[in-house]
Amino acid sequence: MIGQPWPGIPVRGRNATGRADACWLPLAQGLTPHGLRHSHKTFMEELGTSGKLMDDRMGREDGSVQAAYSHITAGMRRGLLDGLTGLWEASLDARRALAPGSPVAVLDRLLRQRAGEAGR
DSSP: OOOOSTTOOOSSTTTTHHHHHOOOOSSTOOOOOHHHHHHHHHHHHHHHHHHHHHHHTTOOOOHHHHTTTOOOOOHHHHHHHHHHHHHHHHHHHHHHOSSSSSSSHHHHHHHHHHHHHHTT
16 A cells, blocks of 8 residues: 555555555454444443433334333433543554654644644
């Protein structure tokens, strides 16, 4: 993969590996968009997110009687945002531990920004 322009250009042909300056590796073997939805739900469960808020985020509607008596609050949304942000920052820290920069501009910018925040 050639990292620029975003989101990259697949390199094919003779010496493709030698000409590539970036690579997109899967987050996990066999990860698909459907699998990402499952991962997102698992992250929300790990963070203790209410079922009502999880259904809302996943685009599902709970028609149960219990659902009629529960509501999503601004505090619930803020707690989920804070929790997901913490997971995101931990993933950037883990990536920075592998290498401080990236030939992919958007990732490089995020890694450098995170390094600056960690240095404060």
